[in-house]
Amino acid sequence: MLATGLILYLPVLAEIVARRNLVKNIHIWSAVAWALLIALIVLVGNRRRLAEDWREIETIDSDDRRWLAGRRARQGKFNAGQKVNAILTVAFAMLFAVSGFFLWLGERNHAFIFDGTGTVHETLTLVSVVLVAGHLYLAVLHPSTRHALRGMTRGDVRKDWAEAHHAKWVEDERRV
Amino acid sequence: MRYNELVNDRAIGRAAFLGLVGAGVAGLFIGRDATRVIGSVVPAQVRNIVPSSGWRIYTIAARMPSIRPEAYRLRIEGAVERPVTLTLSELRALPRARQVSDFHCVTGWSVDDVTWGGVRFKDVLAQAGLLPAAKALRFVSDEVPYDDTLTLKQALLPDVMLAFDMDGKPLRRPHGAPARVVMPRMYGYKSVKWVTRIEVLEDDSRLGYWEQRGYDRDAWVDGSNGFTA
Numbered sequence: 001m002l003a004t005g006l007i008l009y010l011p012v013l014a015e016i017v018a019r020r021n022l023v024k025n026i027h028i029w030s031a032v033a034w035a036l037l038i039a040l041i042v043l044v045g046n047r048r049r050l051a052e053d054w055r056e057i058e059t060i061d062s063d064d065r066r067w068l069a070g071r072r073a074r075q076g077k078f079n080a081g082q083k084v085n086a087i088l089t090v091a092f093a094m095l096f097a098v099s100g101f102f103l104w105l106g107e108r109n110h111a112f113i114f115d116g117t118g119t120v121h122e123t124l125t126l127v128s129v130v131l132v133a134g135h136l137y138l139a140v141l142h143p144s145t146r147h148a149l150r151g152m153t154r155g156d157v158r159k160d161w162a163e164a165h166h167a168k169w170v171e172d173e174r175r176v
Numbered sequence: 177m178r179y180n181e182l183v184n185d186r187a188i189g190r191a192a193f194l195g196l197v198g199a200g201v202a203g204l205f206i207g208r209d210a211t212r213v214i215g216s217v218v219p220a221q222v223r224n225i226v227p228s229s230g231w232r233i234y235t236i237a238a239r240m241p242s243i244r245p246e247a248y249r250l251r252i253e254g255a256v257e258r259p260v261t262l263t264l265s266e267l268r269a270l271p272r273a274r275q276v277s278d279f280h281c282v283t284g285w286s287v288d289d290v291t292w293g294g295v296r297f298k299d300v301l302a303q304a305g306l307l308p309a310a311k312a313l314r315f316v317s318d319e320v321p322y323d324d325t326l327t328l329k330q331a332l333l334p335d336v337m338l339a340f341d342m343d344g345k346p347l348r349r350p351h352g353a354p355a356r357v358v359m360p361r362m363y364g365y366k367s368v369k370w371v372t373r374i375e376v377l378e379d380d381s382r383l384g385y386w387e388q389r390g391y392d393r394d395a396w397v398d399g400s401n402g403f404t405a
Contacts, residue, residue, distance in 0.1 A: 014233040015350045018240035058189030087193045095200035102204065106283065110390045110401050118232070118284045120203040 001030050002132070005125055031100055038093070053077075057086045063168070077169040088131060092124050099124070230287040233350040236385065241318040241370040245346070245354045250300075254314075254376035257305030264340070264354050270295040270303075273337050277360035279367075280397045292358050293341030297331045300338055300374070312380035315357050316373035324368050324384030325377070325393070326359060335360055338371065362395040 004027040007013045008020065017023060042050065057078055064080035066073040078086065099121040106113035138145045139152070145165075151157040162170050233240075245264050253259035273296050279287045297313070306328075313331050316323045330336065339358045340347055347353040352369025359366045365386045387393045392400035 009232065011231050011233045011350045014235075015240065015348070018242070019238060020233070020235040020240065021238055055186065058193065059186045060188040060192075061185040064185075083189065084192075087189055088196070091193055091196035091200070094197055098201065099204060103283075108389065110282075110392070113282060113284075113401060114204045115284050115403075116203045116206055120200055123203070124200070 001027060001034065002125070002129070004030070009122060009125065028100075028104065031097070035097060057083045059083075074167040075165065075169070076172070077166055079165065085131065085135065088127075092128060092131075095120060096124055230285065231351070232281065232283070232285055234281075234283075235319060236322055237319045240349065242349060243318060243354055243370060243372075248354045249372065250355065251373045252301065252304040252376070253373070255307040255310040255378050256301075256376050257307060260304045262300075262303060267295060267300070267338070267355065268340060270299045275335055275337065275358075275360075277335055277358070279360065280363055282363035282365060282391065282395065282401050282403075291341075291343050292337060292339040293344075294337040294339035294355070294358065296337055301376070304376070306376060309378045310376045312377040312382065314375040314377055314382060314384075315368035315371045316375065317368050318370040318372045322368065322385045324357075324366050324387070325380070325382050326357075326366065327380045330359070330362075330394075333359075333361065361397060363397060363401065365391065366395050 004023050007017050007023045008027060014020065056076060060068075060080065060083060063073040063075065064083065067075060067080040068084070073080075099117050102112055102114060102117045103121060106117060139149045140146055147157060147161045148165075159170070248264045250262045250267060251259070252262070272293065274291070274293050276289055276291050279290050301313075310328055312325050312327045314323055314325045326336070336357075336359050338355055340355055342348070342351055347356060352371070355371050356369040357367045357371055365384070368384075383393055394400060398404060
């Protein structure tokens with residue numbers, strides 16, 4: 001969606017590709033598929049687990065605040081950076097969906113063209129490029145954090161790594 | 177005590193989340209003003225990092241038109257004394273006009289201080305000679321089926337032109353090369369790109385491409401499509 005979005009947004013790419021309708025359709029239908037996939041995950045997934053994770057993500061405790069201030073602090077299942085990223089990602093996803101929907105609707109009914117629909121959609125895109133680049137770097141390249149990729153794809157991580165990076169989480173899990 | 181602490185800790189993340197969503201939704205309604213303010217505060221070097229240069233390229237056909245300058249022809253017909261077909265060099269030989277004007281799109285973006293070079297419609301239409309019944313112009317784009325109209329009165333306003341140059345260089349393909357309408361007082365959909373035919377009409381009721389889809393025919397900036405000054 002980023003690729004098709006950039007083609008729709010940047011004059012240089014628009015000229016090279018020159019097929020706006022096709023690109024637009026791919027962009028819109030991928031967006032619909034993406035929204036349905038998220039709905040499906042919420043619908044058939046482990047909702048209690050998702051709600052627990054979200055509660056943890058929203059909780060920015062004193063350790064997290066210390067961590068964000070650049071000091072060392074013991075972290076839970078999600079470190080403060082991951083929490084901030086997750087909050088941004090969910091908020092952005094909703095705003096992408098809302099502004100994208102009004103971009104689509106405004107073209108069909110001028111009562112729904114607002115002053116800033118495009119601006120919001122574009123600003124989200126520009127910030128997201130930075131976020132995604134940072135996310136990919138930390139997940140795939142950065143030596144001390146890339147082990148987390150295994151957690152995302154396989155569902156487990158090394159114990160010593162978890163103790164070093166997510167000490168409070170290990171503690172909690174032990175207690176259970 | 178512990179419980180209270182937990183609730184407050186959670187309030188931080190919750191507030192950040194709701195604040196973001198709220199700001200984004202508010203942005204839908206004030207985005208244009210917000211960008212203006214940001215644009216006037218942020219230095220040009222930083223602004224130039226944003227790669228779109230302010231322009232967005234919207235097309236409606238399957239493919240963006242590509243017209244070689246030497247193959248370009250402008251046909252003028254309808255309520256005229258003698259229908260004519262003009263080449264680009266014939267058009268460029270007409271009295272030259274130059275203007276600096278802002279470009280506003282109905283979808284919320286604007287590009288300020290665009291330098292346009294071209295010819296006034298008075299001089300273009302003189303090539304065919306208007307009949308007394310002439311009332312409006314229909315601009316037909318090479319991007320089929322895009323078209324739009326201006327009343328004769330609107331087209332003859334002093335800052336309306338058929339442009340070949342943008343910011344000192346020949347128009348580039350995404351901007352409607354080799355010739356486009358520039359009507360800075362109205363939203364951009366009236367400024368038809370890749371114009372290959374001007375049909376002189378005897379009545380001014382015809383609707384253009386977007387107007388058939390509900391947009392205002394008289395698309396005055398800040399005075400149409402639900403926008404007010």
